[in-house]
Amino acid sequence: MIRIEGANFIDEAGRTVMLRGVNLGGSSKMPYTPMQYSHVKEGFLDIHKKISFVGRPFPLAEADSHFKRLQHWGFNTLRLITTWEAIAPHAPDQYDDAYLEYLHALVRKAGEYGFWIFIDPHQDVWSRFSGGDGAPAWTFEAAGLDIDHFHETGAALVHNLHGDPFPRMAWTTNYGKLACATMFTLFFGGRTFAPSLKVGDQNIQDFLQEHFIAAMQQVAQRLQGLPQVIGYDTFNEPSAGWIGNSNLLQNDFPVKKGVILSPFEAMVAGSGHSLEVPLWDFGLLGAKKVGKTTLNPKGLKAWMSGKKCVWKQHGVWEDNAQGVPVLLNPTYFSTVNGQPVNFIQQYFLPFIERYAQAIRSIDPQAIIFLEPPVLQAPPQIDPKILPNVVNASHWYDAMTLFTKKYNPWLGYSFKDKKMLLGKAAILRSFIDQMNHHKQESATLLHQAPTLLGEVGIPMDMHEGKAYKTGNFKRQNLALDRTLQAIEANLLHFTLWNYTADNTNERGDQWNGEDLSIFSPDQQKNPADLNSGGRALEALLRPYPVATAGKPVLLEYNWKTKVFRFTFEHQPSARAYTEIYIPSYQYPYGIEVSLTDGSFQIEKVTQRLVYFHTSELTQHTITIRPK
Template sequence: MIGYDTLNEPLSGFIGCKHANTYNGLLKSGACPTVFQSMLLGEGFPQEVEIWEQRVSGAKLTGRRVVNPKGVRVWREGIDDVWRQHGVWDVAPDGTPRLLRPDYFSVVNGQQVDFSQDYYRPFANRFAREMRSVDPDALIFLETEFGHDPPRWGPEDAPRIVYAPHWYDAFVLFLKQHSRFLGFDPWANSLVIGARRISKSFARQLTRFKQQSSQFLGAAPVFVGEIGIPFDLQHKKAYRTGNFDQQIKAMDRSLRALEDTLLSGTLWNYTADNTNLHGDQWNGEDLSIFSRDAQTRPQDIHSGGRALQAVVRAYARAVAGEPLRMAFDARRRVFQFEFRHDAKITAPTELFLPNYQYPRGYSVQVSDGTYEIDRERQMLVYHHTTLYDMHTIRVTPPA
C-alpha cells in the first residue's frame, strides 16, 4: 500500500452551474432535463425534455418527450423540494413554477465559486490529514472532475501528492465499437479521423495531464488512475464467436497512448467473478481483463484472460536515468526503449519482457553496454556505458 485516492471520479453536481435553465451533465444521452427541470420533475411537474443520442459523429438531439406525465412527487407529503426551500424557485399564484435565482449554484456570498478550488481542495487536504494521522508516509492521489482543471496547490497544501486523473478511449467506451480510423477528442468535442491523427490526439489528451500538473500542482507526478476498454463491443459479438481481435486492437491503442507519453497507469480492471452475462457485476460495466466464462484451464495463469496480447506488454520497470521513448508493437512483439542515463545512478536498467510474448526467447540489440537475460524473472538487466548520453534497446522475437 503506497497511498490513497481521495475520491473516485469526483463530480461537481450543480456546483458551478451558471444558469439553472441549462443542462449540466458531462454527457448528453437519453433524457437530458435542465437543472431547473430536474427540480420540477422531483416536485411532480411534468416536463418536456430534450432527448439526445450518442452517435459516431457525436451527440445528436433526436427529439423531445414529456417526462413524469403523471406528476409523481419524490418528496414526502408536506415537504417541499429542497431547492424551493432555499429560494431557487417557487410557484406563482397561477400555479406556474418560476426560476428565481438562476445563478444560485455559481455565486456564493457574491463570489463566483470553483468546484476544484473551493470545494475539492479543502476536502483533499482534510482527507490527507486524516489518512496520514494513521499512515504518515502515504501518498495522496488527487483527481478532479473530467474536463476541469485541478485545484491550485501551494506550499500550505498537503505534500507528497500524485495527480491521478482517469482516461479512456471515448469512442470505444461510449459507443462500444472499435474502428482503426475513428476516435474522439472529448476536450474538443470532435471526431478524429485517421489512425495517425488518433495517435496524436490521444498523446495530446494525455499530455494535457502533465501540463495541468505543471500549471496547478507544482509538477506533481502524473499517474493515470484508470485506463482500459469495455470488452462487450458490438453487442458482445466476441463472446459468441471467440474472436477478440477488436478488443485486442482497442486495448493496444489505449496502452500505446500511455507509452507515447511515457506515463504510467492502472489498468481498469480485474474482476474475479466476471461473466459474459453480467460483466463486472456492477452497473452493466464489462471492462475486466479476466472472465470466468473464458477460463478453460484453471491451472494456466493466462486462461480466462482477455486481450492479453495487448495487456501483457514489455516495459521498462526501472531506468538508470530519464526515459525518452518506449514502444511495444503488440502485433510484431517488438519492444524499443531509449533513455538518457543519469551519471549519479550506478544501478542497471531493468526491462520486463514477459514469457507470454516471448515463449521461445528473444533477440536483443543494444547501442552499447552489456545485458543479462533472466527468463525466470522475465527480466532483461541492461548495464549502460558512460561513452554515450543516450542508450537504445530493441527486443524482437527470435528469427
C-alpha cells in the same frame, strides 16, 4: 517503498519506477452478500437488510490465483477499490469491522506478490441508489431525499429499477439528475448553498465530509504499517453537482441519452410535478431528440414525507399562486456575494486538503492520488500545504467507450471538442490529450507525477462478437492504440479493470459495463495463468519496471513484438535496470541488442536485467523475438 521526486516515482535503490497496474475490481462497487448486482431488482430498496462487501473484489480463498495471474502479467500496482458504503453501510458511525479485517488480509496477501497498492474510495454518480455506487443510503436520508421515488420522479436512472435492456452508458446522465447533483452540491458546498440544512447542529456539508473522511481513516488505521500501501486516492470521479452552473434552464452534460432534464426541471419533477420532456439518443453525430415522454405522471416526490426541496427552501424556485413552478434565482449556483464561483479552487481544493491532512494524521508518508472531476483540470495547489501528490486523472478513448465499437478511422477528442479522422490523426490526438494531463501536473501540481487512474476499453464491443468467435483482434487494436499513446508520454497507469466474477452476459456486473481484462467465461484451463485473459496480445508488453536513470523513449509494436527503450543513466541510481519481458509474447526467447553494457535473463520473474556502462550518457535496449 517508493517516493516522489519531481515527476517520477523513485525506489529505495534510486531507480525511476514505472507504475503499471489494474483497478481491482469492477464488481467491488456492489455488495457481495447478498449478491446485489446492478441488474438485480429483488430487495434493492430494502435498505434495512444487512449487506456486506466482504469478498469484494474476490474471496480470500481465491486471492492467490488472481494475484499470481496479475503478477505473471507484469503488473506492479493495484488501485484497490473500496466504497464508503462498504465501510459504513448502515449508519454514520457504525463501521463494518469484518470488512475492514478482510481488506487488511487482502492487502497483506497482495504484498506477498510484490504489488504496490493505493486505495480508491470509489463512487460513480454518488451511490448505488442514484444509479452508480459509493455512498450509503443513509446519506440521502440526512439530506431529506427519499430513494424509494428516485426512479419515478426522474431523480435517478437506476439499472436495478429500470430493468433490461439498460441503455449503453446512460448511467453517466445521473450526474445531472436531482439525486446525484443535489448530493454533490451539498457535499462540497452545503455551507454556501444550503446553509439552513443541518443534521443536528452540523451543516450538511460538514456532516457528509466528516463522515466520509472518518470512514477512510478507518481504512488507513487498519492498513497502517503495511509498506505495500503507498497512498490514497481522493474521491473517484467527483462532481461539482450544480456548483458553478450558470444556466439552470439547460443541461450541458455532453452525453444525452433518455430523459435529460435541466436543473430547474429536475427540481420541479422531484417536488411532485408532472412534466412532458423530450427523449434523447447519442450517436456518432452527437445527441438528437427521438421522442417525448411524461415524467412523474403520479406526482410523486423525491423528498421524504414532511421535507421540502432543499433548493425551493433556499429560494432557487417556487410555485406561484397558480401552482406553476417559477425559477427565482438563475445564478444561485454560479455567483456568490457578487463574485463568480470557482468550484475547483473554492470548494474542491479545501476538501482535498482536509482529506489529505486526515489521512496523513495516520499515515504521514501517504501519497495522495489527486483526482479532479472528469474533463477538468486539477486545482492549483500550494506544495507546502499539499505535498507528495500525484495527478490521477482518468482518460478513455471516448468514441470506442460510448459506442462500444472500434473504428480505426474515427475518433473524438473531449479536450478539443472535435471529431478525429484517420489513424494517424487519432493517435496524435491521443498522445496530445494525455500530454495535456502531464502539462497540468507540471503547472498546477508543481511537477507532480501523472498516473492515469483509469484507462481501458470495452471488451464487449461489436455486440460481444469476440465472445462467440474467440477473436479479440478489434479489442487488441483499440487497446494497443491507447497503450501506444501512454508509452509515447512515458505515463503510469492503472487499467480499468480486473473483475474476478465477470461474465460474457453481464460483463463487470454493473450498469452493462464490460471492460475487464479477465473473465472466467474465457478461461478454458485454470492451470494456465493466461487462460481467461482478454486482448493479451496488446495488453502484455515489455516495459521498464525500474530504470537506473531517466526514461527517454519507450516503444513497442504488438505485431512485430519489437521493443525499444532508451534512458539516460544517473549516478544516484545504485542498481541495474529491470525490464519486464512477457513470456506470452516471446515463447521461443528473445534477441537483445544493446548500445553498451550487458544483460541477463531471469526466466522465472520474466525480467531482463541490464547493466549499463558509464561510457555513454544514453543507453538503448532493443528486443526482438527469436
